[in-house]
Amino acid sequence: MNGEHKITSGHRARTALVYLRQSTLVQVREHTESTMRQYALADVAVSLGWAPRDVEVIDRDLGLSGTSAAHRQGFRDLMSRVCLGEVGAVLGLEVSRLARSNADLARLAEMARLTGTLLIDSDGVYDLSDFNDWLVLGLKSTMSQAELHIMAGRLQAAKLAAAERGELRAPLPVGLVYDDGGMVVTDPDAEVRAAVADVFACFAAAGSAYGVVAAFAGRKFPQRAYGGAWAGQLRWGPLTHHRVLQVLKNPAYAGAYVHGRHVTRKAIDAAGNVRTVTAEVPRAQWKVLIKDHHPGYVTWEEYLAVEARLAANWTASGARTVREGSALCQGIIYCGSCGGPMVANYQGGDRANYECHSRRDGKKAPGCRGIATAALDGAVARVLLDALTPEQVALALAAADEVTGQHQRAGRAAELALERARYDADRAERAFSQVEPENRLVARTLEARWEAKLAALAEAEQALESARAALPPLPDRASLAAIAADLPALWHAPTTTPRDRKRLLRTLIADVTLLPEPDRAKARIGIRWHAGTADQLIIDRPRPSGIPAVTPSPAADLIRRLGPTAGNDDLVAILARHGHLTGAGRPFDVKAVQWVRRVYGIPVPSPVAAGEVSVKDAARQLGCSPGVVYYWIETGQLETRRSSGNRLCIPWTPDTEAECRARIAASGHLNPAARRTRPRKTPRCPAEQPQMSAPTGNI
Numbered sequence: 290m291n292g293e294h295k296i297t298s299g300h301r302a303r304t305a306l307v308y309l310r311q312s313t314l315v316q317v318r319e320h321t322e323s324t325m326r327q328y329a330l331a332d333v334a335v336s337l338g339w340a341p342r343d344v345e346v347i348d349r350d351l352g353l354s355g356t357s358a359a360h361r362q363g364f365r366d367l368m369s370r371v372c373l374g375e376v377g378a379v380l381g382l383e384v385s386r387l388a389r390s391n392a393d394l395a396r397l398a399e400m401a402r403l404t405g406t407l408l409i410d411s412d413g414v415y416d417l418s419d420f421n422d423w424l425v426l427g428l429k430s431t432m433s434q435a436e437l438h439i440m441a442g443r444l445q446a447a448k449l450a451a452a453e454r455g456e457l458r459a460p461l462p463v464g465l466v467y468d469d470g471g472m473v474v475t476d477p478d479a480e481v482r483a484a485v486a487d488v489f490a491c492f493a494a495a496g497s498a499y500g501v502v503a504a505f506a507g508r509k510f511p512q513r514a515y516g517g518a519w520a521g522q523l524r525w526g527p528l529t530h531h532r533v534l535q536v537l538k539n540p541a542y543a544g545a546y547v548h549g550r551h552v553t554r555k556a557i558d559a560a561g562n563v564r565t566v567t568a569e570v571p572r573a574q575w576k577v578l579i580k581d582h583h584p585g586y587v588t589w590e591e592y593l594a595v596e597a598r599l600a601a602n603w604t605a606s607g608a609r610t611v612r613e614g615s616a617l618c619q620g621i622i623y624c625g626s627c628g629g630p631m632v633a634n635y636q637g638g639d640r641a642n643y644e645c646h647s648r649r650d651g652k653k654a655p656g657c658r659g660i661a662t663a664a665l666d667g668a669v670a671r672v673l674l675d676a677l678t679p680e681q682v683a684l685a686l687a688a689a690d691e692v693t694g695q696h697q698r699a700g701r702a703a704e705l706a707l708e709r710a711r712y713d714a715d716r717a718e719r720a721f722s723q724v725e726p727e728n729r730l731v732a733r734t735l736e737a738r739w740e741a742k743l744a745a746l747a748e749a750e751q752a753l754e755s756a757r758a759a760l761p762p763l764p765d766r767a768s769l770a771a772i773a774a775d776l777p778a779l780w781h782a783p784t785t786t787p788r789d790r791k792r793l794l795r796t797l798i799a800d801v802t803l804l805p806e807p808d809r810a811k812a813r814i815g816i817r818w819h820a821g822t823a824d825q826l827i828i829d830r831p832r833p834s835g836i837p838a839v840t841p842s843p844a845a846d847l848i849r850r851l852g853p854t855a856g857n858d859d860l861v862a863i864l865a866r867h868g869h870l871t872g873a874g875r876p877f878d879v880k881a882v883q884w885v886r887r888v889y890g891i892p893v894p895s896p897v898a899a900g901e902v903s904v905k906d907a908a909r910q911l912g913c914s915p916g917v918v919y920y921w922i923e924t925g926q927l928e929t930r931r932s933s934g935n936r937l938c939i940p941w942t943p944d945t946e947a948e949c950r951a952r953i954a955a956s957g958h959l960n961p962a963a964r965r966t967r968p969r970k971t972p973r974c975p976a977e978q979p980q981m982s983a984p985t986g987n988i
């Protein structure tokens with residue numbers, strides 16, 4: 290070997306390290322020749338004079354890229370052992386490729402120079418303390434770097450040229466395959482095609498990726514394996530949210546050929562390691578985009594619509610998606626004073642207000658006002674329903690088709706699964722019947738396989754039956770058309786959810802603005818339609834709760850005039866006869882009349898007839914408390930009459946008054962003078978006598 294004389298006994302006394310590297314697992318698996326040659330370096334070390342026990346192989350980095358030492362534990366071990374000075378030589382197939390990064394190799398060379406470690410490759414032995422060797426190694430490293438750059442450049446240019454023609458083959462998403470001529474076609478497997486098409490159909494119906502996941506609950510979605518032992522095979526598994534997004538965002542399904550959708554960038558993490566990050570590239574920066582390149586599942590326009598809808602669902606970017614709440618204009622209502630969005634503020638039940646969001650941020654403009662959701666939503670819904678009238682027939686048909694389509698899709702998936710199970714069972718049966726009966730070992734295995742397939746077939750039949758049974762009966766087209774024709778009824782139906790209403794609203798209305806309005810009792814609403822036109826309407830603001838409606842003056846005048854003489858029941862009858870209504874637009878009842886009396890201070894007619902007094906009046910005249918009079922009434926000493934309002938009326942004659950006064954005069958309880966004339970029945974209790982408090986002493 291070239292430069293063998295540089296190896297001294299000092300080197301041979303230390304360990305010889307053989308460093309193995311392959312960039313990827315595919316290289317390790319397929320380029321076995323290179324791997325064998327690398328392992329053979331151990332024999333080279335022995336032939337150069339190292340004892341076999343002093344030769345160590347470091348092969349931890351097989352299958353790891355050499356662009357950075359960060360993830361290569363083997364290279365780091367090598368470096369640390371070289372630094373410790375326990376290594377006599379490092380052997381590699383090509384020393385300049387020990388590390389693909391110049392910096393890593395330069396570090397190794399520097400450490401090898403300081404510790405007197407030799408580097409050995411197929412070209413010879415390098416002693417880094419020798420300037421010539423050091424220079425040669427440096428040159429080789431620079432040249433290998435340049436070689437990599439030139440090769441990569443040529444490959445990339447060739448790749449890009451092929452991509453620009455739409456001929457660069459890339460792994461296709463499930464549902465698309467290459468045919469024998471290398472053209473992209475939809476998967477010949479109808480079950481796969483149906484599954485992919487259903488993802489797009491379910492997204493159109495549900496409007497969100499999570500909605501698609503829910504629609505696929507209990508149903509499996511195919512995935513094509515790339516590379517590895519399962520390369521090209523179809524695996525069926527649950528459909529995850531991530532997979533749905535992958536399918537919906539992949540332009541290949543829209544028949545487009547795209548190159549450069551993703552880009553890799555280098556980034557340095559917190560630990561100082563260089564990492565490769567893959568990022569999505571905006572559509573405007575895609576290097577190649579060829580529309581109508583192959584048959585797809587959706588049109589390009591549909592793909593763009595899906596993309597826009599996904600963006601509108603992305604709340605992290607500020608999108609305001611349809612929510613569950615009852616506030617119809619949630620997400621599309623703005624304040625006309627400050628321009629900020631308004632949010633629905635729920636106050637229990639369905640009561641809610643739209644409030645300017647700026648209020649929370651403390652940026653409220655003087656004109657910013659809120660409004661009850663019920664008032665604004667009602668007006669907007671009326672405008673929407675009026676606008677929808679000419680669309681009713683089209684809507685009815687679309688609704689009918691959509692429901693039919695949903696039914697067909699649900700049943701179709703189970704049918705296709707059954708067909709596949711039947712095919713598998715037939716094939717297993719054929720394989721079993723073709724085997725020679727004497728070959729019992731094989732026959733037994735094939736029989737077991739056939740039985741398993743038959744069980745799967747029975748399961749698929751069962752699944753189809755239950756799928757059919759689970760479907761609700763399909764309403765006929767005529768009744769659907771009738772329901773849709775009566776759109777207001779459909780709109781207000783309890784089965785229509787707020788989400789449905791909001792989605793329908795958003796199909797026609799772009800946004801709603803609460804415009805400034807000087808009249809505080811009114812609200813001015815601006816509606817901007819998707820068609821580009823705009824409308825304005827003015828509605829009455831609902832009164833804040835707690836402040837009752839003002840009674841219309843004719844009714845109030847009537848109550849004022851008749852109130853002092855007529856009772857409440859009579860007033861209700863009179864007001865109803867004249868057709869008067871309360872301020873809230875309801876017929877008067879006793880409560881409403883009582884309220885008007887209280888507000889206007891209208892007295893109730895006295896229930897006491899002539900020659901009668903009320904309990905209160907009697908007590909006043911006698912100079913006692915009403916309780917005394919009630920006591921006399923309860924004990925039957927005083928006669929009374931119940932009036933219409935259930936009031937007590939006392940027939941009041943001079944005799945009655947005299948009797949009452951006599952009772953007061955005789956009562957020791959009511960008349961202190963009478964009490965003093967009578968002797969005390971019991972002597973005063975000694976305890977009641979005032980006592981001097983005894984001296985308490987020290988406490």
Ligand SMILES: [Zn+2]
Nearest residue numbers: 624627645657
């Ligand atoms: Zn505002």
